[in-house]
Amino acid sequence: MGILVTGGAGFIGSHVADLLDRTGHEVRSLDLLHPAVHNRRPDYTDPDRLCVGDVRDGDLLDRELSTVDAVVHQAAMVGMGTDIADLPEYVGCNDLGTATLLAAMTRAGVRRLVLASSMVVYGEGGYRCAVHGPVRPGPRSTVDLDAGRYEPPCPACGRALEPVLVAEDAPADPRSVYAATKLAQEHLCAAWARAAGATVVALRYHNVYGPRMPRDTPYSGVAALFRSALERGEAPQVFEDGGQWRDFVHVHDVARANLAALAATDPAAGALRAGDFRAYNIASGTPQTIGDLAGALATGHGGPPPVVTGGYRLGDVRHIVADPTRARTELGFAAGVGFAAGVADFARAPLRDAVPVAPYPG
Numbered sequence: 001m002g003i004l005v006t007g008g009a010g011f012i013g014s015h016v017a018d019l020l021d022r023t024g025h026e027v028r029s030l031d032l033l034h035p036a037v038h039n040r041r042p043d044y045t046d047p048d049r050l051c052v053g054d055v056r057d058g059d060l061l062d063r064e065l066s067t068v069d070a071v072v073h074q075a076a077m078v079g080m081g082t083d084i085a086d087l088p089e090y091v092g093c094n095d096l097g098t099a100t101l102l103a104a105m106t107r108a109g110v111r112r113l114v115l116a117s118s119m120v121v122y123g124e125g126g127y128r129c130a131v132h133g134p135v136r137p138g139p140r141s142t143v144d145l146d147a148g149r150y151e152p153p154c155p156a157c158g159r160a161l162e163p164v165l166v167a168e169d170a171p172a173d174p175r176s177v178y179a180a181t182k183l184a185q186e187h188l189c190a191a192w193a194r195a196a197g198a199t200v201v202a203l204r205y206h207n208v209y210g211p212r213m214p215r216d217t218p219y220s221g222v223a224a225l226f227r228s229a230l231e232r233g234e235a236p237q238v239f240e241d242g243g244q245w246r247d248f249v250h251v252h253d254v255a256r257a258n259l260a261a262l263a264a265t266d267p268a269a270g271a272l273r274a275g276d277f278r279a280y281n282i283a284s285g286t287p288q289t290i291g292d293l294a295g296a297l298a299t300g301h302g303g304p305p306p307v308v309t310g311g312y313r314l315g316d317v318r319h320i321v322a323d324p325t326r327a328r329t330e331l332g333f334a335a336g337v338g339f340a341a342g343v344a345d346f347a348r349a350p351l352r353d354a355v356p357v358a359p360y361p362g
Contacts, residue, residue: 001025001026001069001070002025002026002028002067002068002069002070003020003025003026003027003028003068003069003070003071003072003262004028004029004030004064004065004068004070004071004072005017005020005027005028005029005030005071005072005074006029006030006031006055006071006072006073006074006075006097006101007030007031007055007073007074007075007076007116008027008028008029008030008031008045008049008050008074009029009031009033009038009041009042009045009050010031010037010038010074010075011037011208011210011212011213011214011220011251011352012074012116012205012208012251012254012255013029013031013072013074013075013116014029014042014044014045014212015210015212015251015252015254015255016072016074016254016255016258016259017029017049018044018255019255019256019258019259020072020258020259020262021046021049023259026067026068027049028049028051028064028067028068029045029046029049029050029051030050030051030053030055030060030061030064030075031045031050031051031052031053031075032052032053032054032055032075032093033052034077034093036077036089036217037214037217037220038214038352042212042352044212051064054097055075055093055097055098055100055101056092056093056096056097056100057100058100058103058104061100061101061104061108062104062107062108065104065105065107065108065110066108068108068110069110069112070110070112070113070114070262070265071101071105071110071112071113071114072113072114072116072258072262073098073101073113073114073115073116074116075093075097076093076094076097076116076181076182076185077089077090077093077094077178077181078118078178078220078221079178079217079220079221084177086177087177090177090178090181091177091181091184094178094181094182094184094185095181095184095185095188098115098184098185098188098189099188102188102189102192102196105192105196105198106192106196111196111197111198111199111274112198112199112262112265112266113189113193113198113199113200113201113265114200114201114203114258114261114262114265115185115186115189115200115201115202115203116203116205117182117185117186117202117203117204117205117279118178118179118182118204118205119166119204119205119206119207119247119281119283119320119322120174120175120176120178120179120182121172121174121179121182121183121186121204122166122170122171122172122173122204122320123172123173123174123175123179123317124136124137124152124173124175124317124318124319124320125163125164125165125166125245125317125318125319125320125321126163126164126165126166126167126170126321127152127154127161127162127163127164127319128161128162128164129154129156129157129159129161129162130159130162131154131156131157131159132154132156132157134164135154135155135156135161136155136171136173137152137153137154137155137161138152138155139175139314140152140314140318142314145240145312145314148241148310150240150241150243150244150312150318151318152318163245163318163319163321164321165321165322165323166281166320166321166322166323167281167323167325167326168204168279168280168281168323168326175315175317176315177315178315179315185202186202186277186279189202189277190277193275193276193277194275194277197274197275198274198275199264199265199266199267199272199273199274199275199276200265200276200277200278201261201262201264201265201272201278201279201280201331202277202278202279202280203254203257203258203261203279203280203282204279204280204281204282204322205249205254205282206246206247206248206249206281206282206283206284206320206322207221207222207223207246207247207248207249208221208223208248208249208250208251208254209221209223209224209248209249209250209251209293209342209343209346210250210251210252210342210345210346210349211251211345211346211349211350212251212351212352213227213346213351213352214351214352215227215228215231215351215352216228216232222246222290222293223248223293223297223346224351225237226293226294226297226298226306227297227301227346227347227351228351229303230297230298230301230303230304230347231301231351233303233304234303234304235298235303235304235305235306235307236294236297236298236306236307237306237307237309237311238290238291238294238306238307238308238309239290239309239310239311239312239313239316240290240308240310240311240312240316240318241291241308241310242289242290242291242294242306242308243289243290243291244289244290244316244317244318244319245287245288245289245318245319245320245321246287246288246289246290246293246319246320246321247283247284247285247286247287247288247320247321247322248284248288248293248339248342248343249282249283249284249335249337250284250335250337250342250346252336252337253282253284253335253336253337254282256333256336257280257282257327257331257333260327260331260332260333261280261331261333264278264330264331271330271331278330280326280327280330280331280333281322281323281324281326281327282322282324282327282333283321283322283324283335284324284335284337284338284339285322285324285334285335286338286339287321288339291306291308292339293343294306296339296340296343296344296347297343297346297347298347299347300343300344300346300347300348301347301348
């Protein structure tokens with residue numbers, strides 16, 4: 001099957017493209033090589049497979065989509081960025097880019113899409129109060145964060161809350177610019193599926209880590225930030241008290257999830273019908289704390305131990321832990337890389353290696 005992978009030179013997209021190629025698909029990759037995360041062409045990309053260009057370029061998309069049967073849409077600006085000045089570029093790359101892609105897919109008659117979404121669409125994870133049951137705490141205040149009160153209280157009584165698994169039917173509550181753009185991508189794709197009679201699977205990635213992560217960029221996840229610090233000989237800087245719960249899933253497992261999702265977009269397979277949009281948590285199912293990750297990376301790399309700073313970022317949430325049941329039962333996907341083995345390997349794996357890139361458009 002002919003497949004276009006947008007963002008195919010990126011951290012996750014390149015692993016997805018490689019796996020699709022190994023399993024017999026005809027793969028094309030499209031990547032802008034955005035300077036926020038790329039200052040060189042990665043040396044792991046196949047130059048015959050990669051088109052350097054912008055997903056917002058409709059004419060380019062018309063050419064690239066003319067020979068494919070499905071799209072795996074990984075292209076996006078990710079992470080927290082630097083400040084609110086990044087907002088136009090996030091919206092342009094993520095939402096305008098997605099809208100341009102969907103319009104081009106309609107023109108080309110391509111109606112199977114796997115969308116890289118994110119757990120950030122949920123905002124805070126699931127919580128239960130001993131008195132009031134399931135609750136959704138509001139954003140944490142700067143007063144509480146400055147005082148070191150990191151746990152969100154029950155919005156009804158102020159009691160301490162118990163974190164619980166968040167499933168795909170949890171209400172969306174994006175709390176950063178990036179999160180808002182990812183939710184908008186989902187809404188655009190759901191509307192397009194209904195209007196075009198297409199099938200869409202949205203994969204809500206939890207904290208993905210592994211080889212090929214970019215180094216030294218604010219447009220990346222916490223694993224890359226910690227790993228970059230260790231490579232510089234510095235201690236990982238852990239925000240808050242390090243007790244934030246997350247689900248860390250290895251990029252090789254995420255690539256496998258994309259392969260399973262692609263199969264599900266085929267209406268003949270019976271999982272989805274034309275017009276359907278379905279979201280799935282892609283997670284390991286074994287949550288760890290941010291402090292656990294920093295400590296394991298430092299040990300595996302042989303670098304200085306983490307430093308808990310007490311700092312914070314207002315866009316961050318305290319706990320978010322996924323329920324992976326739907327992906328397991330409907331897609332047949334379960335993560336296979338354990339936390340200890342995966343982090344030990346990542347602690348020594350090279351970060352993004354590259355060779356000089358030609359000027360845009362390549």
